[in-house]
Amino acid sequence: MEDSIIDLNxxxxxxxxxxxxxxxxxxVDGNYLACIVKWGIQxxxxxxxxxxxxxxxxxxxxxxxxxxxxxFHLVYMIYLDRVVEDLELExxxxxxxxxxxxxxxxxxxxxxxxxxxxxxxxxxxxxxEVEDFIKIQSN
Numbered sequence: 429m430e431d432s433i434i435d436l437n438x439x440x441x442x443x444x445x446x447x448x449x450x451x452x453x454x455x456v457d458g459n460y461l462a463c464i465v466k467w468g469i470q471x472x473x474x475x476x477x478x479x480x481x482x483x484x485x486x487x488x489x490x491x492x493x494x495x496x497x498x499x500f501h502l503v504y505m506i507y508l509d510r511v512v513e514d515l516e517l518e519x520x521x522x523x524x525x526x527x528x529x530x531x532x533x534x535x536x537x538x539x540x541x542x543x544x545x546x547x548x549x550x551x552x553x554x555x556x557e558v559e560d561f562i563k564i565q566s567n
Contacts, residue, residue, distance in 0.1 A: 434504050434551050440471050442501035444481055446523050449488055463519050467505060488527060495527040496559055503537045504551075512538070536561070 447464060450456050456464075489495045502523060506516045517538065521531040540554055549557075 434501065436471075438497065439501045439505045439508075440473070442498045443467055443471055443473070443505065444477075445489070445498050446502055446519075448481065448484070449523065449526050459515055460519050460522070463513075463515050467516075470509060471505070493559075495529070496555070499524050499527055499529060499533065500537065500555055500558055503534055504541055507538065507541045533561075 447468070450460065450464060489498055499520070502520055506512060506520060517534055520534045524534050525531055537558060540549075540557070544551065544554055
């Protein structure tokens with residue numbers, strides 16, 4: 429399913445967003461840091477990318493669509509290597525909370541992404557489902 433392929437630039441943008449948020453948090457758990465560094469390596473983040481990040485002011489997306497996009501692409505990134513560690517889901521859950529979502533969203537989102545092909549759902553359809561779910565959750 430070609431339209432289920434996620435734009436890796438959006439995944440990378442979500443990674444940088446997560447990195448910026450954790451950077452502003454001050455002290456970061458060493459295990460979380462190792463996980464974040466591992467993701468950077470998997471995404472091919474280089475020194476130039478990090479220098480560019482230093483020049484920008486980190487911010488959490490303020491609009492709901494931006495926050496949904498950020499958590500969706502981060503969880504998709506976790507799924508990309510088909511090896512899921514509890515620590516990865518924990519880091520994503522902390523990030524989800526910082527975005528204003530419940531931690532449980534990460535597990536639900538991961539299950540949906542992992543079964544996307546089996547359920548014959550496109551990434552676009554899944555993102556719409558996530559948006560609808562979050563709207564219901566917010567009420």
